[in-house]
Amino acid sequence: MHRVLIKIGSFAIYSWGFMVALGFAVAMWVSSRRAKKRGFKPDIVLDFGVVVILASLIGGRLWYVVTHIDEFRGHWLDIINPYHHGVFGIAGMAMVGGVILGIIAAFLFCKVKRINFLTLGDIVAPTFLLGMFIGRWGCFLNGCCFGRPCNLPWCVVFPSGSPAGDQFSGISIHPTQLYEGLIDLAAFLILITLEKKGKKFRGWSFWMTFVFYGLIRAIVDYFRYYD
Template sequence: MPMLAPPFLVLPFPSIDPVLIELGPFAIRWYALAYVAGLLLGWWMAKRLCERPALWGGRSPIPPEAFDDAVVWIAFGVILGGRIGYVLFYNLAYYIENPLQALTVWHGGMAFHGGFLGSILAMYLFCRKRGLAFVSMLDIAAAVVPIGLFFGRLANFINGELWGRPTDVAWAMVFPHGGPEPRHPSQLYEAGLEGLLIFIMLQLAIRAGALTRPGTVAGLFVFLYGCARIFVEFFREPDPQLGYLAGGWLTMGMLLSLPMLAVGLALVARARRRPALSADAPV
């Protein structure tokens, strides 16, 4: 257990109201705006990627206008999958006793791994319905997902939730609902790693021709996210209803992220064995 920093060395937590605007019974929360911003910016950027033939070695397998409808499917997949994942993986006993609370998404409680699986299922169904290349759709989605992760983690920070473990680092903060101990602002670590860093790395890979080998960008995202999440879990406080799962160090976030390492590497390896897209390849 680290020695905690004296109170005068702790950074003050910026008290930002989680509710941006409140009109009677209706409230617009930063948490909801983060999802909206992530989806809209992701939709815009996905279309831009599809409009650049040079990134694909020819015409994109996914027409840009397909994302006008796909974004709705993906939004439902993220929200439903994220909520179901949180209920199943993180607090099942509570929701068995209080089933109606599972519907209160506006109170928070979303699991990335559930939203990840839900969005994949939504994209698969959408591509099957439209006759589109599913793996290339995954690549485009993977390229823009870090945008949503960045905004989502910032919203977690504003809400003062998902804080880190007690620490004595110079940038420690005392969170409003996290007790008197100064803690790691782990939400900002995740925003920087899962959001900003992975976004930059994927954009560099795309500029190097990753989209010409379908599955490469998706595999890189899955692997890099798994690495980033496992790393941050060493600084993030485990959910109180779960705690540590084994040996005093393993968390649910780590457990759910470990398979992502193998899946990501397998996707990249498979993509490297397949022929690259070209201007005269069928789409």
């Protein structure tokens, strides 16, 4: 567990934020290559990525604030204040909020650019799974999104000071972050392999991505701890 990746004075780069940003960057790079092969200008995908990333960051922050509202009562400016407790940097994001607002932003982008949403979705959506694979390593380093207690050889004891360590001090728990990350990667590889086997209808890759992700969450949530 390594919550703060880099700290210079009061400036800190958090592992979760860095890995999520890296996941987005890799996903957009792969998407631009996929777009070029299908006759799209890579710039369209990069513009799309910037819009979706910004929307996802805002959505992730808002979802965290709503679900942890007690942390901000009486000091609401901490929601947007990048400097608090002697450290520069905003900590506290939620993946679900980022996904929801990101999809809304993607739909609006396609409307404005007059691009078929499902056509672009077929290009970009599968890389969401690749980005999630990288992002979940950020969850592991942060010690969030953790599992229930277990005694299997690969279970992990998180140190105190992390969400998992504070909840289960000295107790082995399922590393559900890694479960999801590895299954996300496997699903991405399966999906792009299936794409090559016969002609698919418009929207096939888009919808299959979320079918896969729904199944992944159903599996992982069986092992995950929820308060």
